[in-house]
Amino acid sequence: MALDAKIPSGPLQDKWAKHKRDSKLINPANKRKFTIIIVGSGLAGGAAAATLSELGYKVKCFCYQDSPRRAHSIAAQGGINAAKNYQNDGDSVYRLFYDTLKGGDFRSREGNVYRLAEVSVNIIDQCVAQGVPFAREYGGLLANRSFGGAQVSRTFYARGQTGQQLLLGCYQALEKEVHNGGVQMYPRTEMLDMVVVDGHAKGIVVRDMQTGEISSHAGDAVLLATGGYGNVFFLSTNAKGCNVTAAYRAHKRGAYFSNPCYTQIHPTCIPVSGDYQSKLTLMSESLRNDGRIWVPKKAEDAKKNPNDIPDSDRDYYLERKYPSFGNLSPRDIASRSAKEVCDEGRGVGPGGRGVYLDFRDAINRLGEDAIRNRYGNLFQMYAKITGENPYKAPMRIYPAVHYTMGGLWVDYNLMSNLPGLHVLGEANFSDHGANRLGASALMQGLADGYFVIPVTLAVYLAGQKPGAVTTDAPEFKAVEEEVRTRTKTFLDIKGKRSVDSFHRELGLLLWDKCGMARNKAGLEEALKKIPEIREEFWQNLRVPGNGTNLNQELEKAGRVADFMEFGELMCRDALDREESCGGHFREEHQFTEADPEVKSGTTQPGEAKRHDDKFAYASAWEYAGKDKPPVLHKEELVFDTVKPSVRSYQ
């Protein structure tokens, strides 16, 4: 099947306006007749649910959390980008577009990224009107700060809890629609499979997590806004419940999975402290506005008290290597640099896997109160977790899995290759290429939910007869039966090992072989080992209890079973992509002294080396059946406006 991204023709800056003008509309009386199923209630799902309900559609919204307000969007700290140019520092829609495209290492679509930059300005207006308390200046106007990969201040923020405030705005809009009767909310309800009728996604099968009841829901379209798959690594900054199940089940029902190897490792997280650890905690990238990252120049200083190491013995390696972006270099670059200095034995803290993030100079320059005002809650969080005072000694940080750029393949309308299935937010693949810039996830989630899907969903619905498919269709009964059997299987294995023990084993393997740096041998080894772990999982898993009440082990078992298969797809994609780009760093593909780009000073040895002639495509994997290798399809990326170049932040 040929992949048609359906990018509107015409000049880049006119595409979205043209598309809106040309798209079909559904009249208000007919909107009521359409039922839309939305899985996930974070920024993308919540915004879509609220907005589609305002438009008149009947919405059923599902989330595994006990309340839609708890979706993991809530944990985003730093901010949200928008090309408002309130700072008069030369920002524009084009510049935000260009920064995002370049930040993604030229592996995303021009059309989608431009649209994202375009609607970013509407998001800020919408959120302020909802009562989102963004930071303000004394004149009463909105404040901004800078984030990685940008040389302008375009990031709007709400202390260190921008995600929470945006999600509350979105959640309140959603609850308003619940009150108005347009949205039926299903909390503590987990999607366990998708139902396809005559080649169209027409419903889902869910489990009520409190009673264990398995049931079907039919709709005229299915929207997945189920977030990313970072928890495949076990340790990540994701919430414990985040999972790939909804997306992976859709994949097994025919939706293509794109670029699963693009995973973002965030440079500023609290280092791992022991094998009991259940998750990693992010310290916002915004800290890099004022914090300086360094390690000792000499490995023998790594154990010394940092305050005793004079400036002359410190290596502020980001400032040294990337003088124009310095500590605000993009995430992939900052993370790899941290790994490099730790590999050289200059890492600090227990285990030597850490670098310093130092506020000494900022505190001397601005005073402790100013720093407390900007980052107070982050400093408090650091102190609570580590038991150390970051006002007195530098923080220790290390990269951790944070975000996944890959996701289900979608076209310009956010529709998958499987008609009727639409994918929003982190769960799709379309806007961030091989690396996402900071403060762009919130932007994309809300852009998709508030402004894109309300227009593009009608393109699909216009060709559908509302309510044509009900749960009486035999396809629903069949999928329900599969789900029941699978659930029972988990309970019946009665082996010896817990779900978490398998998850940790898988996660460690993937972090080692498909983490910050990858190579052919390692990936091949992982592809051999994953099926072995999976085999043991299905033989030796222990899920206590039964399926008829709240059973968290059973919930985890379903998610980890899907991670076991998905991890393999991720390694396969990483193996196929014989280049380095953004978050995907293949050790075989880096610049060396011999390259002309290094000789001319454009880049340095060790930087990621793309191969645009062979890999300027988005991979789209098709599930081919149990024990069969997936089939690779390619969407060639076309660059009409921007010529892909060596991504330099020097």
Place this chain on the structure above:
Amino acid sequence: MNLTLKIWRQEGPDAKGQMQTVEARDIPEEASFLEMLDIVNERIIEEGGDPVQFDHDCREGICGTCSLTINGVPHGPDNGVTTCQLHMRKFRDGDTIWIEPFRAKAFPVVRDLVVDRSAFDRIIAAGGYISVRTGSAPDANGLPIEKDHADQSFDAATCIGCGACVAACPNASPMLFVGAKASHLNLLPQGKPELDIRVLAMVRQMDAEGFGNCTNHYECEGVCPKEISADVIARLNREYACASVKEGVA
């Protein structure tokens, strides 16, 4: 460190519950409280038992999912943190720790330490929002907001909806939660048009859910992981009184 845990176990909403004694062995003091429970559960599973069910998700103190009453105090002995941010270094080797759910009539137990807090969603649905349709917003800088007001509104907006305020209150009153939402929205110019109907609707929903009222114990303020001030309750009372009078006159 080694600890003795006294944990509330309850099979389901209608089952009778009881305290169970569980030994927690070899717990690293760097572990978080929930990681301690993970270790305990891992062992229970290995030994063929039923692991303790408890709510948690982000494990960084922002989603509001975790909800334990530890030694009688919602979110435990540390100030200004949720249970997931509480670390074992706050306890001593050999301690006995009592772990119960957040108790309130309006928060029925689902299983073990998990409770149903959907009453909070219904309170928000009753009026905890500003009615603005997507796409109808004016320019974000069109309406300057005094920084002081914006900051006060923000302080209230930091509420994570965990329900500790209810669990700590002898009346099981959610006034800190309701007051925080009211202050967040009512202090902003965007929230003014719906101020009266907002406070009336939210307070009425709160009563309908079976929550109690505030009688000035301020236990809520003491346990709030976001350290929201009980001032929001005073403001809510004033706004509610004014709105009621206006409603009576109209």
